[in-house]
Amino acid sequence: MEETRKIMAELLFANYAPQNLEPVNSIGAKWPRLLDALDLSAAVRGRRVCVKMHLGGGTGFTTIHPYLTRQLIAKVKEADAKSVFVTDSPEAVLSAAARGYTAETLGCPMVSVSGLSGRYYRTRPVEPPFNSFMGVDIGGEVADAEVLIDFAHVKGHGACGFGGAVKNLAMGCMTQKTRKEIHALEGGLEWDAVRCTRCKVCEQNCPNKAISFSEEGRFEVFYHNCKFCQHCVLICPAKALKMLGGRYRDFQRGMALAAKAVLDCFPPERRLFVNVLTNVTIFCDCWGMTTPNLVPDIGILAGRDIVAIEQATLDLIRFEDLIPGSLPSGWKIGRHGHLFERLHGKDPYVVVECLAQLGLGAREYQLREIG
Numbered sequence: 188m189e190e191t192r193k194i195m196a197e198l199l200f201a202n203y204a205p206q207n208l209e210p211v212n213s214i215g216a217k218w219p220r221l222l223d224a225l226d227l228s229a230a231v232r233g234r235r236v237c238v239k240m241h242l243g244g245g246t247g248f249t250t251i252h253p254y255l256t257r258q259l260i261a262k263v264k265e266a267d268a269k270s271v272f273v274t275d276s277p278e279a280v281l282s283a284a285a286r287g288y289t290a291e292t293l294g295c296p297m298v299s300v301s302g303l304s305g306r307y308y309r310t311r312p313v314e315p316p317f318n319s320f321m322g323v324d325i326g327g328e329v330a331d332a333e334v335l336i337d338f339a340h341v342k343g344h345g346a347c348g349f350g351g352a353v354k355n356l357a358m359g360c361m362t363q364k365t366r367k368e369i370h371a372l373e374g375g376l377e378w379d380a381v382r383c384t385r386c387k388v389c390e391q392n393c394p395n396k397a398i399s400f401s402e403e404g405r406f407e408v409f410y411h412n413c414k415f416c417q418h419c420v421l422i423c424p425a426k427a428l429k430m431l432g433g434r435y436r437d438f439q440r441g442m443a444l445a446a447k448a449v450l451d452c453f454p455p456e457r458r459l460f461v462n463v464l465t466n467v468t469i470f471c472d473c474w475g476m477t478t479p480n481l482v483p484d485i486g487i488l489a490g491r492d493i494v495a496i497e498q499a500t501l502d503l504i505r506f507e508d509l510i511p512g513s514l515p516s517g518w519k520i521g522r523h524g525h526l527f528e529r530l531h532g533k534d535p536y537v538v539v540e541c542l543a544q545l546g547l548g549a550r551e552y553q554l555r556e557i558g
Contacts, residue, residue: 195551196495199224202556203465203484212558214465218487219258221557225489228266230334230457236263236271237332241340241359242279242297243286245394245475249466251340253287255487259338259461260294272296274328275359277305300326300360308362311448320372320441323448324362334457335449337493341462341500343469343481345417346373347439348527348535350471351500352460352493353542357445358473367413369445373438374431376419378406382427389419389428394475418474435533443541450493450547460496462488464503469514469530478515481526482508494548497539501525 201217210216238259243250256273263271273288274280277299283289290296301308307327313320329335339355347354358366383406390398397413400406406428420428450458464485468478485503490496506526514520514530521529528534543550 195553196492198488198490198499198552198554200554200556201487203486217557222262231263231266231268233269234333236268236334237329238273238336238338240338241472242275242283242288243472247475247477248286249477250472251463253292256293272298274298274300277303298328300329313444323365323445326360329360330452335453336459338461341464343527344471345531348531348533351462351497353442353446353538356449357442360449369441372441373434377429377431379427382425384425389423392422436537439538440541443538447545460493462496462500479513481513492548494542495552498550499552501535
């Protein structure tokens with residue numbers, strides 16, 4: 188019997204490092220050539236295109252550079268899209284100009300995934316249901332589009348190891364209520380009243396203003412706003428906070444299921460994935476701050492298989508390339524596993540495995556480098 192061959196996804200790769208110093212070989216010049224090789228017209232011609240990206244916040248500025256976004260928008264327009272817009276959460280869209288994202292710089296409108304009020308969404312079931320996670324509220328602007336371009340900035344993440352294409356959809360396309368439900372799969376916060384000095388560093392640095400202290404000095408969390416990013420746990424000088432449960436595998440499966448719900452809104456041929464592997468930092472952009480790059484800038488990956496692109500992304504980020512001095516002072520590094528696992532104690536490949544189990548693609552891939 189002839190052995191069944193595994194189908195390998197082809198991914199396009201623009202290496203950040205040029206072979207020489209000619210501008211034509213720089214990443215800024217390779218990027219448009221990668222987009223041409225992606226054959227955008229087959230997906231976008233005559234259709235309304237949603238470009239989902241994370242616009243950042245706070246004092247952070249290491250999100251995807253506006254130049255790259257503008258080039259993507261220009262190529263989508265050249266491919267005869269009916270219309271195109273960039274989208275993210277309501278709060279991110281409102282503050283996007285601080286990081287150079289405007290309709291003028293990008294060449295298209297910026298629209299909140301769920302309207303400026305955050306109340307425009309489509310409820311979809313989670314299939315199959317997982318524990319208490321039964322459904323999601325997807326931003327209406329995303330669900331109403333005809334083509335999805337998942338334009339993700341890759342970085343580390345304390346809750347799941349890393350954030351890339353999946354997190355950009357599973358968290359970035361949802362209402363605050365759904366984001367909370369996904370994060371709740373991993374556990375809750377526990378406060379040690381004896382250890383706590385009431386310095387309020389956690390309250391002052393909570394990205395979502397979910398933490399407060401009562402008049403009696405008790406730690407309180409408004410879980411409607413809490414997104415379980417664990418910033419408070421890591422920043423507490425007295426180590427008075429910890430995450431209960433630590434069920435990061437459940438969280439990763441929840442993210443995979445949420446991403447599937449988004450992707451189910453689009454036929455496979457109208458889904459495109461682009462992962463930008465530059466400014467790869469230890470923490471998520473949702474922390475609203477910029478920290479040193481963990482590894483040298485790697486490049487840009489693109490393709491039509493979300494499983495393959497997340498697999499390849501992780502394979503390209505290597506512990507051996509860790510830049511000395513890039514970690515927070517006193518940070519402990521594990522001895523085994525992927526770089527992100529050594530830093531955050533969570534295997535980042537779990538979410539890739541969950542995606543494959545849900546039938547969203549294959550982990551085998553081949554890279555075609557764009558020269």
